[in-house]
Amino acid sequence: MIEVFKTNIQNIKEAYFVMSQLLKRFPDYKINFDLEDCDNILRIDGTVVHPQIIVECITALGYECAELT
Template sequence: MIYVFKTNIKTKSQVKKLKPHIDKILPGGEWNFDLEDCDKILRIDCKENIVLNIIDLLKAHKFDCEELE
């Protein structure tokens, strides 16, 4: 399943800071940020429903995150 989130992540260093935390939630899942997109998209491809986990993680690190339909 592919999940798409709108975030306010702006830099590669912010992504690097989040990487170990996202990897921990998504063992075996694939994910990436599109920092060129105006919505700073986070795409996740995994089998489990991780929506709340990802939103909670980013909010815990003071970032905005909402799932896009």
Template sequence: MKVNPYVNTTSTAVEIFKTNVTHNQLANKIIADLNQLYPNYNINFDLEDCDKVLRIESDNSIHISRIIDYGNSNNVQIELIDY
């Protein structure tokens, strides 16, 4: 079997969370906190979305329960969106 050397075989994990974050200041704090805990994650918010989406991308696995626990510890609703 031939292998195409131009095909990217690495997989990326992506998880989408619904939050109750409404202000950029809080979103930036959460991003900074999570980047301290998980420096390999690419983290961003879409506060314009009705679900105030927190999106996390990683080349490795994403610790979903730890992200939700972070929210609970900081009085922020973070809930995994099943897609």
């Protein structure tokens, strides 16, 4: 299952930080960013992805995140 999120993550340093934090909690996820997209897209691929938990985790790190439907 792939979930897609809009973020306010601006650069690769922030993206790597967020990715590392998410992978600590969800080590089986495949995570990538598309920072060239106007929505600074975050994609997460996993067997079961709970979008609300992802939003909460990223918000706790001080960034904005919203699920794209």
